[in-house]
Amino acid sequence: MSRPAIVFIGFMGAGKSTALAAAREAGLETTEIDELMEGEFGKPIREAFEEDGEEAFRAREAEVVGTLLDDADGGAIALGGGSVLSERVRKALARHTVVLLEIDAAGAWRRIEGTERPLATSEADVERLLAERLPLYEQLADAVIPMADEGVVARALPAIRALVELPAGIRLIWATSASGDYPAFVGPGLLEAVRESGWWPVSGNGFCVTDTNVAPCHQERLGRLDARFQVDPGEQAKTIGEVERVTEHMADVAMTRGDHVIALGGGVVGDLAGFCAHIYQRGVPVVQVPTTLVAQVDSAYGGKTGVDLPGFKNYVGAYHQPAAVLADTETLRTLPGPDMAAGFVEVIKTGLLAGGDLWEKVRAVDRLDYRELGDVIFGCARYKCAVVAADERDAGRRHVLNLGHTVGHAIEEVTGFGLIDGGGFRHGEAVGLGLLAALRLSGADELRAEVKKLLDDYELPVRLRAEAGPQDVVLSLQHDKKRTAAGVGFVLLSEPGKPETGQIVPNDEVLSAVEELYQ
Numbered sequence: 001m002s003r004p005a006i007v008f009i010g011f012m013g014a015g016k017s018t019a020l021a022a023a024r025e026a027g028l029e030t031t032e033i034d035e036l037m038e039g040e041f042g043k044p045i046r047e048a049f050e051e052d053g054e055e056a057f058r059a060r061e062a063e064v065v066g067t068l069l070d071d072a073d074g075g076a077i078a079l080g081g082g083s084v085l086s087e088r089v090r091k092a093l094a095r096h097t098v099v100l101l102e103i104d105a106a107g108a109w110r111r112i113e114g115t116e117r118p119l120a121t122s123e124a125d126v127e128r129l130l131a132e133r134l135p136l137y138e139q140l141a142d143a144v145i146p147m148a149d150e151g152v153v154a155r156a157l158p159a160i161r162a163l164v165e166l167p168a169g170i171r172l173i174w175a176t177s178a179s180g181d182y183p184a185f186v187g188p189g190l191l192e193a194v195r196e197s198g199w200w201p202v203s204g205n206g207f208c209v210t211d212t213n214v215a216p217c218h219q220e221r222l223g224r225l226d227a228r229f230q231v232d233p234g235e236q237a238k239t240i241g242e243v244e245r246v247t248e249h250m251a252d253v254a255m256t257r258g259d260h261v262i263a264l265g266g267g268v269v270g271d272l273a274g275f276c277a278h279i280y281q282r283g284v285p286v287v288q289v290p291t292t293l294v295a296q297v298d299s300a301y302g303g304k305t306g307v308d309l310p311g312f313k314n315y316v317g318a319y320h321q322p323a324a325v326l327a328d329t330e331t332l333r334t335l336p337g338p339d340m341a342a343g344f345v346e347v348i349k350t351g352l353l354a355g356g357d358l359w360e361k362v363r364a365v366d367r368l369d370y371r372e373l374g375d376v377i378f379g380c381a382r383y384k385c386a387v388v389a390a391d392e393r394d395a396g397r398r399h400v401l402n403l404g405h406t407v408g409h410a411i412e413e414v415t416g417f418g419l420i421d422g423g424g425f426r427h428g429e430a431v432g433l434g435l436l437a438a439l440r441l442s443g444a445d446e447l448r449a450e451v452k453k454l455l456d457d458y459e460l461p462v463r464l465r466a467e468a469g470p471q472d473v474v475l476s477l478q479h480d481k482k483r484t485a486a487g488v489g490f491v492l493l494s495e496p497g498k499p500e501t502g503q504i505v506p507n508d509e510v511l512s513a514v515e516e517l518y519q
Contacts, residue, residue: 003074004164007093008153009084009137010101011130012120013111015147016078019101022154023076026161031077033065040064045080049118062086069093081129082119084136093140097164100141101153105130135357143172144382146389152176159183159201159324166193171378175301175325175385177392183324184301184385186378188371190328191289195223201324202260202285207250209273210264211237214291217334218264222289225262227253231272235412235427238268238307240316246276260285260323266292267299267427271317274305278320285323291331293343293373294428297350297380298401300325302388312479313409319393329377332370340368341458342428347373348454349403349435350380352447355497358383363450368458399501402482403491407514408434410476414468425461432460437513441505442492464517473514474507 006028008019020030034045040060041048048057065083069092077096083089103111105127112120120126138144143163145156156174163172163185170187183201194200205226210219211233219228229249231237250261263273263286270288277286290300306317332340344365351362358379365376384401391397408431416424425433432455439448455462464473477488489502490510 002072004096005069005072005074006076006160006164007069007096007098008076008078008101009098009140010081010147011103011108011126011133011137012081012117013108014081014101014103015150015153016101018150019099019145019153020076020078022151022157025154026157029075031068031075033061033068033078033080033083036064036068037061037080044116046116046118054119058082058085062088065089066092069096072096081133084133084140090136090140097142097160098140099143099145099160100137102144102146107147141171143174145174146176146386148176148181148389152181155181156183159185162197162199162201165197165199166190169374173378173382173385175321176389177303177321179303179319179392180321182322184327184381185325186296186327186329186381187374188328188330190326191218191221191331194326195221201287201326204259204285205255206260206262206287207253207255208262208264209246209269209276211266211269214265214269218289218291218331221328221331222262222264226259227255231269233268235268235308238272240307240309242272243276243279243307246272247280250276250280255280255284257281257284260287262287262289263300264289264291266290266295270295270299271305271314272307274303274320274322275307275317278305278318283320286320288322288325290325290327292335293332293340293377294346295343296327296329296332296377297343298346298384300327301381301384302398303392304394311413312481313412315481321392325381327377327381329370329374332373335370337368338459339426340370341460342426342432344368344458345404345428345432345435345455345460347376347380348451349401349431350383351376352435352451352493352496353400353403353499354379354383355495359496363454396501399482399489400491400499402501403493403499404431404435404438406434406477406480406482406488406490407437407473407510408432409480410434410473411464411466413476413479414472415466429461433462433464433517436462437510437517438490438492440513440516441490441503441509442494444494447493447495463519464514470511470514470518474511477510 008016066088109123109126173184208225208228213233261277263270288300290296303319303321305320309315351359411430487504492503493499
């Protein structure tokens with residue numbers, strides 16, 4: 001049977017020729033469609049468009065590209081920007097590994113301005129064409145590579161080649177940041193596929209940190225582990241004392257700087273294990289293997305690690321980007337229903353921030369079945385990675401991710417940091433209430449009503465029932481770690497896709513929004 005090829009797609013100027021050069025350097029046979037088409041017409045593409053017309057060009061392109069994809073046996077192929085407009089081509093791409101080279105309209109225009117592109121003679125042309133084609137690119141993509149620089153495909157190629165060997169349905173985001181890049185794989189059956197293939201994203205021995213709930217469900221799915229350490233489940237594990245216990249065990253088993261940590265679990269394990277990886281022998285790699293919905297859509301990506309101080313959430317921590325993220329969506333099948341619902345709040349938050357297609361997908365979710373959430377999880381992870389790429393160290397744009405968390409963290413503090421049996425709230429439940437407060441402060445009453453209904457539909461709290469009163473919640477806001485001399489800056493959102501950060505809100509309005517949660 002013919003082997004699948006790596007097929008690069010994307011808008012004009014995205015860097016498909018550069019990607020092919022990286023593939024050739026890695027020893028792959030390469031084909032560039034634009035060169036084939038010029039050979040077919042016996043003239044440059046610009047002249048073919050002018051003399052024969054776009055319709056004739058597209059018809060011949062569909063035949064040439066479709067045949068090439070049908071006959072391809074491995075290697076790497078770069079399609080023209082408009083090749084995916086053909087249904088024949090889209091069907092032929094199904095057996096291949098399709099890599100979207102991502103670029104925005106402004107970046108594309110900077111690269112192609114002054115070149116002879118028959119369909120893009122102005123920035124307005126670029127914006128229109130990209131808007132038309134982007135849904136097709138995203139629908140077809142098995143991997144998304146933001147074209148941050150000319151070397152990005154060369155760095156991502158080992159992960160892309162690994163993706164070729166993984167089952168259909170597993171997708172790749174190449175996450176970029178100022179301090180380094182890493183692959184994030186998302187999809188069902190990922191852990192079994194990785195174990196069976198023998199592939200692993202980093203070298204050295206693996207030291208697994210997990211919790212006593214997750215270990216019996218998923219630890220064996222990782223295959224052989226050189227050492228393991230279990231913590232108690234829940235926020236109570238995020239302490240300096242637990243950091244000391246974990247790192248002492250690393251030393252006891254003679255873990256070296258050539259080894260790595262595997263964080264198997266939800267956000268608590270990811271934060272704790274990532275922080276231990278950051279400080280152990282001044283830094284070792286960490287592979288995040290998230291097993292909860294909130295971790296798979298948010299906390300596993302972006303490198304924020306840390307623990308709590310008594311009464312102060314996430315006050316001790318560091319940025320430590322993962323070496324890789326392996327988000328197997330099938331691990332969510334073991335997640336209790338209330339935890340799955342609480343994690344969905346992070347999905348709602350991300351959809352609100354992104355707006356557009358992702359928000360529509362979130363609104364369309366009709367049941368929390370892990371088998372039907374793959375596209376939403378991938379979209380949320382991709383959004384989070386894009387935000388981090390723009391602002392790794394939380395100096396500006398990354399603040400948007402705090403939507404709902406300002407009041408949410410205060411609720412967690414006054415109700416016991418996730419001690420459910422003691423009357424506290426799960427993290428997602430608290431953030432859901434925080435979303436309602438933030439949307440009230442934003443004056444987005446209709447959107448607040450829609451979010452409230454979403455929460456209610458999944459039996460999530462829409463009222464705050466606690467011994468602590470509204471004044472206690474507002475007082476707790478003063479402990480928010482992002483508070484400045486000007487006060488606590490809220491993330492407000494007038495409509496999906498349009499967050500505003502650093503908004504100082506009068507105390508009486510904040511109190512009123514919190515009081516409403518008690519009604």
